[in-house]
Amino acid sequence: MTPNPPLTPLVLVEQALLGSLLLDPSRLAELKDSLTPAAFSIAVHSAVFAAIQELPAPDPVEHIAGPAWLDKVLATASSKTRGVDAPYLHTLIQATRGLGHLPAYSTLIADAHARRRLHDRAVHLAGIARDASFPDPVATALRAAEDLRAELDAWSPPTTGVRAPPRPDPPATASQKAVDRAADDELHLIASAVAHPEEAAALRAWIRADEDFTNPIRAGLWKSVTALLSRHAAVDPLTLLCEAQHHGVLADADPRPLLATLSQPAGDLTYWAAQVLSRSVLATADRTGRAIAHYAAEATLTPTQVSLGSHRALAHFDAVRVRWQHVTAPPPAHRETVVARPGPRSTAPRTRTPVR
Structure with missing residues (x-):
């Protein structure tokens, strides 16, 4: 079954990035570990990217000559999630735009992933603040x-150079x-x-x-x-x-x-x-x-x-x-001031070295 994700701008960017990597796997090095499979918005894209990361890059000449490496990507990705098939890999390759835009696509995907994680953490904070069942x-x-x-x-x-958004007024x-x-x-x-x-x-x-x-x-x-x-x-x-x-x-x-x-x-x-x-x-x-x-x-x-x-x-x-x-905050602990007291006076006779 060919996946049919909603074609949002982010999904199109993910398709273009994955298609570029399927065409030229050596370009994965350009991303410099800026992306992980979890950064993609749908499971199919995560599985394809994980497969590209795991598999050794093919010989460029052999890759142009036949689909052997693409078959390995398909087998690896389909073992991770349902819905990955050969027609969808073809769709990804067709979605490729300018090969030079790979870093820009990577930044867009990473930013979208950061926003989703930030959203989830923020919802969690608001939920905890309204939950009176916690001991503290x-x-x-x-x-x-x-x-x-x-x-x-x-x-x-x-x-820099951008104004902060207006504050929302949640009820x-x-x-x-x-x-x-x-x-x-x-x-x-x-x-x-x-x-x-x-x-x-x-x-x-x-x-x-x-x-x-x-x-x-x-x-x-x-x-x-x-x-x-x-x-x-x-x-x-x-x-x-x-x-x-x-x-x-x-x-x-x-x-x-x-x-x-x-x-x-x-x-x-x-x-x-x-x-x-x-x-x-x-x-x-x-x-x-x-x-x-x-x-x-x-x-x-x-x-x-x-x-x-x-x-x-x-x-x-x-x-x-x-x-x-x-x-x-608890009040500072009271510390007693220890006053040094003179010891008992020595009763030994004092001696004085004569001056010569």
């Missing part, structure tokens, strides 16, 4: 982000249970900050209202806390409510329910900060994964744009990760 979801997401970064760093298209997908949990954590953080302004002053640089809070009202309340702290003003539930009006919070709402919440702090401030930032890390990992998956799958973007956009998305994720690590 933040650590799992960080490992997945490093795997994604390694995949991106292994691919190096040119990065939020949090469940109602997750939304409610986030609201509780954020309110507990704000209430604890009001109760312990000295500790809150040390944390305000590491928690960003516009990035780490899931609701604009609670984000406005945190901005109000940091504004009071920056002015060294008195911080309590009432001063916070008055400050919040300057940030557009509680314009016409009854302040008494919020006043009651702010007046009953519970738990450690650092604990609630870690909870809020952990959720921010996972939310950013989700957005980062989906953004990079979008870049990698978007055919209108060049490889350079995909690379630039992906690096930018990971840089934003790194900024959130650094803030989370600062807040959750």
